[in-house]
Every structure is written in C-alpha cells, then in structure tokens.
Amino acid sequence: MRKVLFESLMHGPLTESAPAPDEAALAELAQRVDRAARACLGRSLSIRQVDAGSCNGCELEIHALSNAFYDLERLGLRFVASPRHADVLMVTGPVTKNMREALRRTYDATPDPKWVIALGTCAVDGGIFAGGYACVGGVSDVVPVDLHIRGCPPSPNDILKGLIALLKHVSE
Amino acid sequence: MIIPRESVTEEGWGQAIDRLAAGDLTLLGLWGDQPDVYMATFEEKTGDIAVLTYTCTNGTYPSVGARHPPAIRLERTIRDLSGLDAVGSPDSRKWLDHGVWHAPQPLSYAFLPAEGEGLHQIAVGPVHAGIIEPGHFRFTANGEHVVRLEQRLGYTHKGIESLMSGATLDRAAKLAGRTSGDSTVAYAFAFAQAAEAALQVTVPARAVYFRALMAELERLANHFGDIGAICNDASFAVMHAQCGILRERCLRAAVACFGHRLMMDVIVPGGVARDIAADGPAQLHALLAEIRRVFPRLIELYDNTASLQDRTVTTGIVRADYVRQFGAGGYVGRASSRNFDARRVLGYAPYGDLAFEVPVLSAGDVNARVWIRIREVVQSLALIDQILERMPAGEVLTSLESKGEVCEGLALVEAFRGDVLVWLRIGGDGRVARCHLRDASWFQWPLLETAVEGNIVADFPLCNKSFNCSYSGHDL
Ligand code: SF4
Numbered sequence: 001m002r003k004v005l006f007e008s009l010m011h012g013p014l015t016e017s018a019p020a021p022d023e024a025a026l027a028e029l030a031q032r033v034d035r036a037a038r039a040c041l042g043r044s045l046s047i048r049q050v051d052a053g054s055c056n057g058c059e060l061e062i063h064a065l066s067n068a069f070y071d072l073e074r075l076g077l078r079f080v081a082s083p084r085h086a087d088v089l090m091v092t093g094p095v096t097k098n099m100r101e102a103l104r105r106t107y108d109a110t111p112d113p114k115w116v117i118a119l120g121t122c123a124v125d126g127g128i129f130a131g132g133y134a135c136v137g138g139v140s141d142v143v144p145v146d147l148h149i150r151g152c153p154p155s156p157n158d159i160l161k162g163l164i165a166l167l168k169h170v171s172e
Numbered sequence: 173m174i175i176p177r178e179s180v181t182e183e184g185w186g187q188a189i190d191r192l193a194a195g196d197l198t199l200l201g202l203w204g205d206q207p208d209v210y211m212a213t214f215e216e217k218t219g220d221i222a223v224l225t226y227t228c229t230n231g232t233y234p235s236v237g238a239r240h241p242p243a244i245r246l247e248r249t250i251r252d253l254s255g256l257d258a259v260g261s262p263d264s265r266k267w268l269d270h271g272v273w274h275a276p277q278p279l280s281y282a283f284l285p286a287e288g289e290g291l292h293q294i295a296v297g298p299v300h301a302g303i304i305e306p307g308h309f310r311f312t313a314n315g316e317h318v319v320r321l322e323q324r325l326g327y328t329h330k331g332i333e334s335l336m337s338g339a340t341l342d343r344a345a346k347l348a349g350r351t352s353g354d355s356t357v358a359y360a361f362a363f364a365q366a367a368e369a370a371l372q373v374t375v376p377a378r379a380v381y382f383r384a385l386m387a388e389l390e391r392l393a394n395h396f397g398d399i400g401a402i403c404n405d406a407s408f409a410v411m412h413a414q415c416g417i418l419r420e421r422c423l424r425a426a427v428a429c430f431g432h433r434l435m436m437d438v439i440v441p442g443g444v445a446r447d448i449a450a451d452g453p454a455q456l457h458a459l460l461a462e463i464r465r466v467f468p469r470l471i472e473l474y475d476n477t478a479s480l481q482d483r484t485v486t487t488g489i490v491r492a493d494y495v496r497q498f499g500a501g502g503y504v505g506r507a508s509s510r511n512f513d514a515r516r517v518l519g520y521a522p523y524g525d526l527a528f529e530v531p532v533l534s535a536g537d538v539n540a541r542v543w544i545r546i547r548e549v550v551q552s553l554a555l556i557d558q559i560l561e562r563m564p565a566g567e568v569l570t571s572l573e574s575k576g577e578v579c580e581g582l583a584l585v586e587a588f589r590g591d592v593l594v595w596l597r598i599g600g601d602g603r604v605a606r607c608h609l610r611d612a613s614w615f616q617w618p619l620l621e622t623a624v625e626g627n628i629v630a631d632f633p634l635c636n637k638s639f640n641c642s643y644s645g646h647d648l
Contacts, residue, residue, distance in 0.1 A: 004410060004473055014417060049303045053328040055644045057353025057434055062303050063397075064423070067416035081301035098270045098327045098647075099306055102298045128346060133273050134331035153353070155433060 014068040018075060019157055021165035025147055044076040045167065048086035048110065052103045052139065053096030053129075058120040058153040062090065070156045077163055083109040088166070089143075094122040094129040095136040107143040115166065118145045119159065121152040128152075173518070174369050175212075175582045177223045185226045185234055188213065192240040198499035199615075200584070201593045202236060202246040203608040204254030209233045210608070212582070212593060214499070219517060223582065223595070228256050235260040242498040242615060253333065268326035268647060286312035286320040294629065298327045305643035309632075316628040321621045328647040336607040341367055341441045341572065344604045348594065349436050351609050352645030357383075357390040358587030359594075359609065360439035365520065366596040366607075367441040369581030371572055377564040379443035380521045385456075385559045386426070386435045386444075387585075388552040392463070393422035394588040395545040395552075398640050402542055403474065405633045406483040414470050418463060425459040428452065443569035453560055460553055471546055484539040488623040488635030492536060498615040502590025503544040504639055508536035514586040526558050538638040574602025587612060589640060611645030 049062055065072040072078070080086050083106045095103060107116070118139035121127035126137040139145050149162040180188070188211060191197040200212035200221065211224045226233050235258035237244035247258040248267035265281065291312050298306035308324040332351055336344045348363035349356040361383050368375055400415025423433040429452035430438045438445050449455075474480065494500075495508040505512055513530040515523040531547035533540040580597045590612025599605040620639050624632050 001410065001473055001477065004414060004469055007469075008414075050299055051303075051305050051328070053330055053644075054305070055350040055353040055356075056305055056642065057350065057356065057436070059303055059305065060354060060397075060434065064416075064420060067420050068413060069417070069420050079303060083299075093328070094330060096328055096330055097272045098268075098329055099298065100272070102306065102327070106299050128343075128350060129330045129332075129335065132331035132335045134329050134334075152350075152436065153434070155427075 015071045015074070016069055018164060019161045021168050022158075022161035023165075025149070025162045025165035028147055045087045045170065046078055046080040046085055047088045047090050048080055048083045048106070049090045049092070050083075050103055050106050052091050052093040052099045052123070052142075053135065054093035054120065054122060058092040058122075061153045061156050061159060062092075062119070064156045065159060070160060072160075072163075075160075075164065075167065077167070083107075084111065086110050086114070088115045088117060090117045090119055091139045091143075091145075092120050092123050094126040095139055095142050097134055097136060100136055100142055103139075103142055115146045116143055117147045117149060117162065117166070119149045119162075120154060121150055124148050124150060173221070173365070173520075173582050173584070174372070174580075175221055175223050177210075177225055177580065179225045179227065182226070182234060184224065185211075188224055189234070189236050189239050192236065192243075195496065198496075199236075199240065199242050199246075200499065200591075201595065201608065201610040202243050202250065203595070203610070204250040204256045205597075205606045205608075206254055206256065207231070209250065209256055210595065211236065212595065221582070221584070231255060232257045232259045234258070235262075237261050237263070240497075242618070245618065246614065268329045270326055281324060283310045283322050283324075284320070288314070288319070290314055291319060307643050311629060311632070313629055316630070318624045318627055318629055318632065321624050321632075323617060323621060325617065325643060326647050328644045330644075330648065332609065332648045333607060336604050339604050341598070341602070341604065344607060345440055346437055348607070348609060349439075351648065352587075352611060352613075352642040353434060353436075354394055354642065355390070355587040355589065355592065355611075355645065356434050356436045357386045357439060358585050358592050360437070361387055362583040362585035362592045362594040363596070363607075363609075364439050364441045365583035365585065366581040366594040367572065367598065369583065370579040370596055370598050371575060371581075372579075373442065373570060373572055375443050376567045376570055377522075378447075378566045379568040381559050381563050382444045382448065382568065383439055384522050384526070385556060386430065386438060387587075388555050388559070389422055389426055390435065391588040392549060392552050393419050393426070395549050396422065398637070399470075399474075399542060399545055401640075402484070402538065402634065402637045403480060405637050406480055408477065408480045411470060411474060411480075414466070418466065421459055421462060425455050428455045440569070442572045443567070445569070447568050453563075456556065456560060460556060463549075463553060467549065474542070474546075481539065483631070483634060484542060484638075485535075485537060487538045487631050488627055488638060490536045490619050490623045492534065494619055494622055495536075498619060500590070500615045500619055501586075501612045502588070502616070503541045503548070504616045504619060505590065506530070506532050507540035507544045509534045512591075514584045514591040518584055520583075520585070522559070525562075526555055528555050538634055541638040574598070574600070576600055578605065589613065589642065590616065592645075609645075609648065611642050613641040613643075613646040616641050617646060
C-alpha cells in the first residue's frame, strides 16, 4: 500500500481546474430559485441522486464526478444517502410509470428549500423512450424542475458546469 | 448468425423441456410474440444454438419453469408483455408489470413468506442509498444473518421491445444501445450482428476490428469500475480511487478515438459510424502502457491486504450446479467453474482470429469474481494489442438493403457482465417487426438470492457489487 500511496503523492494531483458555470443553466436558474431560500444554504449542497428509470449511462457519469479528475467534493457538493439529508435531487431517466410514485415520495421526503435537477436527455422529455406505454416523459411531468442538464449522457464536465451554476446562484 | 427456427408441437416443446431439466441444454432465452412462444437453447456438447417456436392454443403453452426454474421469471415476463400464459407455472405473480401501465392502480405484491422464531424483515429500495439503479430487496434476517432474499425488479421498465416494433433499424440500434448503458457497445454489437445475419450482409473487416476494439475498451472500463467499487464496499478507498483513475483514462481514450465516452451509437448495422481519429492508435498505446504500469501494483495491493481479503474470501458463494442450471454467464459463471464465454464458444468475428484465454475459477465467492475480472483485464489488454497490430485497411460501413421479405437473425455477444442475446425479425418494409433482448443479468439475479443466504446483512452490498447485475438491462 505504501508504494501506491507514495506514488500518488509524488505525481501531484490529477484534479483539473473546475469549468466556468454554464450560461444557459444560470439563465434557467435565475427564473426559478428564490433568494430567501438561497441564503439558508451558503456554498454547500447535499445531493440525492434518484434513478427514475435510466439506462444507467447517466449514473456512470455521475459516478465519475467523484473520481480524482473531477473531485466534486472540493466544490462543497456531496452525494448523500437519504432524501432527508438532501438539498438537491438529481433525477435521471424517462420516469418509468413503475418509478413515478417512488420519485414523488422521494421529493416529498426532501426538506425545503430544495432544488431538482433533471439530468440527461431522458429526464428532459423522455428522450428516446418517450411515447411508450411504460414511461411518463420528463421529470417535470412529475415534480417541479429547477435545472436541466442535457446530454446522453452529459459528460462529467457538462454536469460540473450545471452544478457550478447552481452553486453560484445559491450563494449570490 | 442465421439460426434455423423450428416450429414444434406440444410433444417437441415437452422434449426440449426434458432436455433442459436433464441439463443437456442450457436456456439462452424465452420470449413471446403473439401467438407464439420462442425458446433459444445452447447445447454444450455440440456447441449448437437452436431456436424453437410453439404456437399457443388459447394463449397458453406448457410451462418450462415448472420443470426448469431458470425459466420462471421469463415466463412471468412473457405474460406481462405478450399476454401468453404458462400452464403449470409455479409462480403466477406479475413480474415487470407493477399494475400502473394502463390504470393508476398499483399492484399489491405478495413477497414469499419466511417464518420462524426471531425472524424479521428488512425492506430496501426501490430508491437505494447509493448512486445505483432502482430495485427492491426484501431480506428476511435472523439477527445479522440473511435467511432469505427476494428481489422485486421491473422499476426501470421502459417498454424497449415495444418501442422497437415498427422502428427503423437506425432507431432500433440506438434503443438497443440504451438497454443497459454500461454495455452500450455490446448491445449495439449484438443488434448489428443480428440485423446483418437477417439481411445476409457482410461487414467490412476494418469495422469488425473496431467493434472488438470498442468491446474490449468497454470491458476494461467496467472491470476497473467494478474492482474499485467492490473494494470500496469493503471500505478500501485507495483501490477505489486508483481504479477510478484507470476507468476515467479508458473513457478519455474512447472519446478521443470515437467521439463518445461510452462509445454510444458508434456501432451501427452495416459497420461502424466513423473511423478512428487520426491519433487514436497512439492514444490507445499510451493507455495500454499506463495500465500496464499501474495495474500490477493494484493487483498486488488487493492480494496482500488481509483486511480486504477477509471480506471477500468465502463471502457470497455461488454454487457451481446453480450456475450450470441457470446458464449464468460472465464472471458470475466463470468464478463458479462454468467455462463459457461467447467470444470463445461462438468465435464470432474477429475473435476467432485472436488469441486470448478465458479464465475460470471454482471458489465462486466475491474474491473469485474479483479475480476473474483482474485476469480478464489482462486478456483485454492483449486483445487490444492484437487488434491494433492487425487492423485491416478499407471501408468501415456498408449499406443495408431491405430484402423485401421477412427475415430473422440472432446474435450472442459477450458483454463485460456476460452474454447478451438479441433475436430480431425484420419485416418486408425493412423495419423491425420484433426484437427480443436478453441481458446476462436474467440468469444472474436469481443466483444473487442464493449467494447471500447465510451471509450477514452487512455483506450484501459486497455480494451485490461483485455481481453488478443490470437493472435496466433486465427490466427492459
Ligand atoms: S440520457 Fe442517455 S445515458 Fe442518460 S439515461 Fe437516457 S439514454 Fe441513458
């Protein structure tokens, strides 16, 4: 173990500098998030991820946010295990009918103030799965959405840009 | 592969069930297409794959699951999706259908009982604590020990097969590639093979090599992710961090070579959508060199950390006879003595021309499933070397013409977690008439129920991660 740790120390951090906030995301947030709510939270947000029927591609890229290259926690963002601890719900997938109730209950279990991010093309409007008997469509058809991050799946960098926009907005 | 399909009577259907129950045949798939049920089987002795069809009378067919338990969930799915009933089935509950597709009246679901003094139930999901897919696990425990685990899946059912019916081949290929995002290359590969078999098209050699190149890159990325995540579930964060770096390097090489981190939609029926970027081969050589530099030390670290081994050795053992009975593929099968890898057994192009080993172990525990992955990483590196060395020149895409008549094709492709089956019927109009996709997880999920029995609840995440079954791939 010493060898591995030592080498990690020697080659310096792999973490890359954080991207600038996404302009479109800032604009979308400006319309929705209210100021008073922002003041309570400062620059730290807890995120609860909810898979509402994704193909699991989006989850892979959300996972990647925690690797050494992106290191999400340095920005004050962290994933939590329960909606009761969360400020932000990050929802993926075309909201299958089989997950609709679970998503609604997870939303209800999240204390106010809260934000919802719909992540991935599916979460925006059902994407390629829209129109079938088994999917509802976008996340906003089930719970109110504050921010959309597009892509199939969005790259970790795209997700970071959206999250940094949210942070900036919350702390301003 | 063009597999002649045989229509059988009740007698022929019964004979196939006899052979499944006796262990002569392995079940590859069972699906419905009104008014017929389809069964795909593999015969180990001869290496033959066969597809049988039975035409239902009054929407019923003799149950396979009654005598061959691996078919039970498949039959429940056939009823939910195709409305055909298995007569004599031991489990008549709905499976993927939770009762909310057409009417908003959720189904009440009766979990199987486990009774005894001091037993209690733990309900987990569908929303889990980590960043993972949704599903429900119902544990019955005696103190810390799991007495029974019953899974309830179907939460991510998107109706993929129904969305495919009537779709163009291009759209259907995209849907196939989103059946399980972590195996998008393998699914696109299998779908393309099935379409090309149906239309009797030969794909340019260069495209075939790119397909294998992407399949091996996908395998590497997922195996790194899994090895790290399994160690993380034993609270060994260094491995998780180091493997996460290797996984990220694979994805970065993928986007540099093919323009997408997961390589979605690069494989299309007829070949591949684009040639590799000019500096792609150099990027891949650098990736291989980096992995070869770092990975041996990580293996050593895994092998020499007693506290980690204490968690993985003898935990979550899968019995070899179950693996054989269920025809469980991938590392789940190969860690429990089942010597099956579609790349080797079928030798589909280009694997027939490449040299590689298929590691097989017999311990069947979490540790063995980690070691299968470790050894497969080494094999994938060697495969990528050979692929780059022998890469043929020329075109990468050929056009597909509709034959103007109904045609069928089947493919079995080895994804990182096991074999993916695609069966496809193309209509006279060149569109998909029916497509069935069977993830390796179908035959692995039930074995997870057996693997945790007698283990402590706290070891479930470890067992689960060592399987890493797909929810979306299973739920369709
Ligand atoms: S947006 Fe793409 S990657 Fe994400 S869940 Fe949908 S299909 Fe999968």
